[in-house]
Amino acid sequence: MPVSDKRGRARFVDCGRAFSDRLPHFVPQLRSEQLELIDPAKNPFFGHGRAQFFIATRGGRDVGRISAHIDDLALAMPAEQGFGPGTGFFGYFDASDEAVAHALLAAADAWLRAEGMQRMMGPISLSIWEEPGLLVRGQDHAPMIMMGHHPAAYAGWIESAGLGRAQTLFTYELDISKEFPPLVQRIVKSGERNARINVRQVDKSRWDDEVAIVLGILNDAWSDNWGFVPFTPAEVAYAGKKLRPIIFEELNMIAxxxxxxxxxxxxxxDINMVLAKIRGKLFPFxxxxxxxxxxxxKGAGMRVPLMGVVKELHNSRLASQLAFMMISAIRNEAHGTFGSTRGEIGWILEDNQGMVAIADTIESHINREYAIYAKPIA
Structure with missing residues (x-):
């Protein structure tokens, strides 16, 4: 059944939380944050997107949920970059069994078809910048901040409903208590001797200026990537407000x-470290x-969710050098100042050869794999 009002959205969130509570290694998120993400009055995604939320019931019990949504910015992108005209999405997918999964996917398909879409893709919840992809490998350990966690069975249910894999995303794990390989150290030292290069920490006293700098680089650097959708100023302001408490200057670099x-x-x-302890609940303690x-x-794992180098430097030695310099500076601070031993980079597109090469060079390894599926809408 479709839900749209405040009470329905709360039920939608609680349905998902009930599924998550039964999943090994899942880390419960703050309910208030989950409610805000699907509230059209609060999440700026709805400034360029629209969504319909569905809950499946059986015998008076909620047995699954799904969102169907359309992003006008994604519709405006070239089709060769993954989205483009006629592409709608599903997300927030949970189901108790294969029959429920198929019914939910059919409901999303029907809604998107009625809205004029010709293809359904997902799971993407709700934006590519939030939680893209279905976890298909890595269920044996907890996810880091802002990464989804799903049962292994979901992939088979989605595929049996006629969806095929459109893209693969990886996260890479590394031991940051160890020095980087000698090659990386030589590249970093060479950059440090170059007077033209300056790698500096983000300055939170100039927060708005720094956010504008990152946005400008991000929208330029990622503009040719698969699945790119421009990050709007409203979304940047929203994310900046939400993320500022976990932005530590020592861990964020501009080159x-x-x-x-x-x-x-x-x-x-990795705020999931403390969310697991409090079970996603702020009260009472x-x-x-x-x-x-x-x-x-102290001792938290560290995740690098985003990095970018302006397009004019893509495929250059300087781009790789800057990446290694920033990674090295962050590793030193993460381990030396915060006592961290574990880092994670990603997500990274399977076919992003430059980032895959960097991940391999610093001797990280794939620890989680996510799939994004697609099918024509009948």
């Missing part, structure tokens, strides 16, 4: 060449543990 910002790398301490952790997340 400049001849005084011009040309690259960035963001790193978030969760807020105390969360605030204490935010003051100094």
């Amino acid at each position: 400049e060449v001849d005084g011009k910002p040309v690259a960035f790398m963001l790193t978030f301490p 969760g807020w105390f543990h969360l605030l204490r952790w935010l003051r100094h997340p």
